Amino acid sequence: MPSSQNQESFSATDTSPGHHDYSHGVAPLSPAEFDFFSRLILSKTGIEIKREKIGLMESRLRKRLTALKLDGYAQYKKMLSGDHAGREVGFFVNSLTTNKTEFFREQFHFETLRESLKQHYRHKTVYIWSAACSSGEEVYSLAMLCESIIKEDPAFDYKILGSDIDSDRVKSSTEGIYEADALSNMPKFQIQKHFTRTKVQGETLYRVGEPYRRNVKFMQHNLIDCSSRIPLTFDYIFLRNVLFYFSKNTAEKVVSKLVDSLVPGGLIFVGLTETLEHMDVGIVKVGASVYQKEGTA
Secondary structure (H helix, E strand, C coil), X not given: CCCCXXXXXXXXCCCCCXXXXXXXXXXXXXXXXXXXXHHHHHHHHCCCCCHHHHHHHHHHHHHHHHHHCCCCHHHHHHHHHCCCCHHHHHHHHHHHCCCCCCCCCCHHHHHHHHXXXXXXCCCCEEEEXXXXXXXXXXXXXXXXXXXXXXXXXXXXXXXXXXXXXXXXXXXXXXXXXXXHHHHCCCXXXXXXXXXXXXXXXXXXXXXXXXXXXXXXXXXXXXXXXXXXXXXXXXXXEEECCCHHHCCHHHHHHHHHHHHHCEEEEEEEEECCCCCCCCCCCCXXXXXXXXXXXXXXX
16 A cells, blocks of 8 residues: 555655656666556555656666666566566565655644544543554654643553555654654654654664554555455544545545444544545545544444
């Protein structure tokens, strides 16, 4: 699945859509190579890559060519077509689903969540799922919010699951260590409150504090894999800035599956540019990009 919540796969910062990668003598992707890679990523993740994004695909896959010491995309295509492509397919997926996110993105969503928690979930363990968590900023933002509620009501309890298709992102999210740029939108006092500074090879890094890591868990999960189900029901699910990578049919299947994992009355949050209003999945809109599962909690 493309990473969450909170994701800018194939962002314009990589390279312009029409740009081809001619560096180091590597020929650009041919139409046949592009079609092969785009069909493969679609089959594995449900992500549709349009032809105008060919330059972005080249940019993303170049790192794998370099790591594998390959001379061109044709060799990489051959590798992924072979009988022993399994492990490399994982690296391929990771290369094309690396995403951008930030702490407390769309602040009003967190305000909506806080109000709902204070009204409805003060005497039971709350389960929250960040279903495309990318590098973990959304998960830890949710934990920071929940910990602030505990200061008001010590009896409040919560568990947060962060999942992503990118195994590298799952690993880095679990570590909870971020570069300074990842904290650029946070006030200095919040950084001092929520993080501890550490030096790694002369670079100052920031690790999320232990209180915000104790009730969170990360796992690799593919949203379009219908055979893969998480044996939990959740009070809240965050699936932000993900659905526009899917076809309409795939997006509805993904949302339907997630709604099945949502308790009656539970909320699902999507990106500001996304809508679920035309999906027949048993939810109603209750706020800006916020939907509620039908039924009583």
